[in-house]
Amino acid sequence: MLSSNVQTPCFVLDLARLRANLETADRVRREAGCRVLLATKAFALPAVFPFMRDYLDGTTASGEHEARLGAETFGKEVHVYSPAYTDAEVERLTQLADHIYFNSAEQVSRYASIVRDAGLSAGVRVNPGYSNATLGGALYDPCAPGSRFGEVAGRLDEVDWESIDIFHVHALCESLHEGSIGLIEHVAEHFAPWLEKVSAVNFGGGHFLNKAGYDVDALIGAIRAFRDRFDLKVILEPGSGLVVNAGELHASVLALHWNEQDLAILDASASTHMPDVLEVPYRPEIVGAGKADEKLHTYTLGGKTCMTGDVIGAYSFDEPLQPGDRVIFTDQMHYSFVKANTFNGTPLANLAVRYENGSIETLSDFGYAEFRDRLGPAS
Numbered sequence: 433m434l435s436s437n438v439q440t441p442c443f444v445l446d447l448a449r450l451r452a453n454l455e456t457a458d459r460v461r462r463e464a465g466c467r468v469l470l471a472t473k474a475f476a477l478p479a480v481f482p483f484m485r486d487y488l489d490g491t492t493a494s495g496e497h498e499a500r501l502g503a504e505t506f507g508k509e510v511h512v513y514s515p516a517y518t519d520a521e522v523e524r525l526t527q528l529a530d531h532i533y534f535n536s537a538e539q540v541s542r543y544a545s546i547v548r549d550a551g552l553s554a555g556v557r558v559n560p561g562y563s564n565a566t567l568g569g570a571l572y573d574p575c576a577p578g579s580r581f582g583e584v585a586g587r588l589d590e591v592d593w594e595s596i597d598i599f600h601v602h603a604l605c606e607s608l609h610e611g612s613i614g615l616i617e618h619v620a621e622h623f624a625p626w627l628e629k630v631s632a633v634n635f636g637g638g639h640f641l642n643k644a645g646y647d648v649d650a651l652i653g654a655i656r657a658f659r660d661r662f663d664l665k666v667i668l669e670p671g672s673g674l675v676v677n678a679g680e681l682h683a684s685v686l687a688l689h690w691n692e693q694d695l696a697i698l699d700a701s702a703s704t705h706m707p708d709v710l711e712v713p714y715r716p717e718i719v720g721a722g723k724a725d726e727k728l729h730t731y732t733l734g735g736k737t738c739m740t741g742d743v744i745g746a747y748s749f750d751e752p753l754q755p756g757d758r759v760i761f762t763d764q765m766h767y768s769f770v771k772a773n774t775f776n777g778t779p780l781a782n783l784a785v786r787y788e789n790g791s792i793e794t795l796s797d798f799g800y801a802e803f804r805d806r807l808g809p810a811s
């Protein structure tokens with residue numbers, strides 16, 4: 433049973449679980465003969481990057497700032513993809529990244545020569561027209577109708593393939609092996625003429641490698657079969673799949689309330705600390721709690737922001753909640769603290785690591801400064 437005396441709210445990364453996840457990634461690298469990158473958009477905790485480095489080939493970024501973070505704090509390879517860049521960003525990225533990916537034939541024609549002249553490799557993102565995202569429907573499906581991500585199949589002749597090294601597709605979201613394999617086979621079946629023009633293919637993120645039910649051997653088999661056929665380097669860039677179930681958000685009950693139902697107000701909030709609870713939406717699990725009415729005492733839990741919809745969900749407990757009680761949300765390492773905000777002046781949740789001997793170190797002391805500094809200077 434998880435417990436802790438960390439000051440709440442606090443995200444606690446579990447290093448033992450992270451190691452187990454990374455060992456899976458490393459096995460994929462070795463047995464499939466591919467590279468695996470960390471997508472820092474999902475998880476970026478520089479304090480544990482030295483620990484992660486041995487298991488991975490580098491990081492992939494969503495833009496200049498993540499690329500800089502990867503270069504400064506992770507090292508190894510830095511890949512970056514953005515649907516659009518400014519001229520100045522591309523110039524700066526040539527100093528930070530090793531591989532820069534473009535979203536369209538137009539972006540390739542504008543920037544790929546700059547990248548190549550700097551001695552780096554250029555990639556193009558292709559929209560493979562393959563939908564498998566298991567989360568959030570069209571909201572998280574990069575191949576949804578009208579998606580702005582990637583050059584569409586019918587326009588690939590317009591890409592200057594002479595300047596392209598990497599064929600990139602990202603089409604999955606929290607997908608099990610059927611999705612990963614389906615994408616790999618789809619690309620092999622529909623894009624062979626273009627694969628012959630490049631030296632590497634990047635199958636993006638969304639491979640939920642460490643989720644229960646993901647058949648890692650099946651993924652390895654599919655990558656090997658692909659490599660046997662095309663003799664290309666293969667890259668994967670998961671985020672969530674590397675940190676699934678690797679940590680929690682610890683919160684405290686601040687107050688109890690009643691309005692036709694029992695309510696509990698926490699120091700953690702959906703709106704500020706777990707924005708995907710509202711955006712996806714989904715219901716995070718709580719250690720020791722059940723669904724509404726499953727156990728004796730049911731409460732609707734919410735944050736203390738002014739947003740009426742800042743509600744995490746209804747949960748039941750064996751004992752009545754009291755102010756000061758701990759509530760621990762599981763599986764909170766991906767797309768949580770990286771998306772957190774300070775709406776209402778809410779403090780960011782602190783960041784902590786649970787080491788493999790069970791001790792916990794708190795890494796941050798967030799407070800007023802993070803709220804104030806993002807609002808600009810006073811006159």
Ligand SMILES: Cc1ncc(COP(=O)(O)O)c(C=O)c1O
Pocket residue numbers: 471473474492513602604605606636637638639669670671672673
């Ligand atoms: C281009 C790209 N690569 C990788 C990822 C990481 O995806 P995930 O965290 O679902 O593995 C994303 C997520 O949006 C992405 O857009």
